[in-house]
C-alpha cells in the first residue's frame with residue numbers, strides 16, 4: 300500500500316531516524332494506532348497489535364535485547380505472540396500493555412524502580428510486571444523521568460518509581476519498586492506523567508497535580524505547594540476537565556470549554572504570547588478559544604494540540620524542527636501556530652518527546 | 665518485519681553536505697541589570713537581526729520580538745537559519761565570505777548582530793537599535809571548529825564599547841569556510 304491514501308507517519312526533530320532529516324514512513328500492510336515519544340526514543344503500535352521501537356537505546360529502553368541505538372522502526376519480536384495495545388515512553392524506560400491477557404511489561408533504565416519489577420536493575424528486554432493480573436484492565440499508561448503509571452478501566456491508578464519530589468503522589472514514601480495504588484477516593488479517568496511531576500483527572504472532571512513544586516507547573520496557589528507530595532485539587536479550573544498533559548516543566552489541560560496552560564514557558568510552550576514566560580496557575584489559551592480541541596500532547600519543551608477536524612497547532616521550543624512548522628529554518632513559537640503544511644491531511648495521532656515529534660496523518664478526501 | 669516499512673526523507677534538499685551550507689542560530693539574550701536599556705520604560709520588546717550579503721532582512725531577523733528580559737532573566741528565540749553555499753549557484757555568497765575572512769568587509773571580518781527595540785502595536789514609534797554583538801569569522805577557519813552556544817558581548821550603540829548584555833549564538837560554518845578558503849586561494853595560484 301502507499302502513503303497516498305492510507306496515510307503516513309511524519310517525523311520531526313531529533314528522532315534518530317534517517318539522521319534526523321524530516322522523514323515519513325508507512326507500513327505495507329498495517330497502520331499505526333498508537334504513538335508514544337519518550338525523551339529520545341519512540342514506540343509505535345499498529346492495527347495488527349505489533350510493537351515497533353526506534354531511537355536511543357543506551358538504557359535498553361527499546362526492549363530489543365541490546366543497547367545499540369536503532370535508526371529505523373524495528374518490530375519487537377519478543378512480544379509478537381501478544382496483542383500489544385498501549386505503550387508509554389519515559390526518559391529512559393518503556394512500558395507496554397497487551398489486550399486480552401492484560402499483561403504489563405517494562406524495559407530500560409530502573410535506577411528508581413520505574414520498571415516495577417521489585418528491584419533497581421536495568422533491563423534491555425520487556426519483562427512482565429507481575430503485580431498486574433488479568434483483573435486489571437489497563438486503560439492508559441504513562442511514563443516520565445524515572446516514574447511510571449497505569450490506569451485501569453474502573454478508575455484505579457497505580458504508580459511506581461521515583462517519589463523524591465512526590466511525583467508519584469505517595470507522600471513521605473521515597474521510591475517504590477512495585478506498583479502502588481494512588482487514590483483520592485474517586486475513580487480516575489486520565490493520567491499523565493511529566494518529567495518531574497504528574498497529574499490526573501477524575502471521572503467527575505476534577506484535576507489533581509503532584510510532584511516537583513517549582514516553576515508553577517502544579518498550578519496551585521503558593522500556600523498549597525508545601526503539600527506537593529500528595530495529589531491536590533487544582534481549583535483554578537471550574538468546568539469539567541477531560542485531559543491533562545505534563546511536559547518537562549509545564550502542564551496543559553483540556554476541558555469541555557477551553558485549553559489551559561501553566562508552569563515553565565521560556566521557550567513558548569505555554570502559548571500565552573511573547574510576554575509570558577511562566578504561569579503559576581492555569582491560564583486560558585485565548586489563541587485557540589474559537590477552535591474545538593480534541594487532543595493535547597506535551598513533549599519536554601513543546602506542546603501540540605489537535606482539533607476536531609484534524610488540524611494541528613504547535614508551540615514551544617522550535618529547535619531541530621520538532622514543531623513541524625518548517626523543514627530547515629526554525630524558531631520558538633509563543634502562540635499556538637497552525638501546522639499549515641498538513642492542512643490537506645487529517646492528523647489522527649500525535650506524540651511529543653524530548654526533542655522530537657511524530658504524527659500519523661491521512662490525506663483529506 | 666522491518667522490511668514491511670518504507671522510510672523516506674521528506675525532501676532530498678536536506679541531504680546537502682556541510683561544506684555547502686552554513687547555519688546561524690540566534691539562541692537567547694540577557695541584559696546586565698545596570699544597563700540603561702533595562703531602566704528605559706520605552707523599551708518593552710526586542711528582536712535580533714543580522715545582515716548577510718543578498719539575503720532579505722526579513723529572513724535574517726528573529727520572526728518574533730520577545731518581552732525585554734527582567735534582571736537575571738534570559739529570553740529565548742532559538743531562531744536558526746540555513747544559508748545555502750552551493751559552489752555553483754552561490755558564487756556571490758562564497759566570494760562575500762572570502763572577503764570577510766580577509767577582513768576586507770565593512771565590519772572587518774565580523775558578522776554583526778543587532779538587538780532592536782520594537783514598539784508595541786499601538787505605539788506610533790520607530791524601531792530603535794539598542795545593542796550590537798560581533799562574531800569574528802576567522803577564528804572558525806583557524807580552529808576548524810563550529811561556534812556552539814557561545815555568548816557574545818552586546819555593546820551599546822552610543823560608544824560601541826560599553827557592554828550592556830550577552831547574546832548567545834551558534835554558527836556552524838567550519839566545513840564551508842574551509843572549502844571556500846581553499847577554493848579561493850587555490851584560484852590565486854592558477
Ligand SMILES: [Mg+2]
Nearest residue numbers: 336337388389
Ligand atoms: Mg514524556
Ligand SMILES: [Mg+2]
Nearest residue numbers: 338599653654
Ligand atoms: Mg533532552
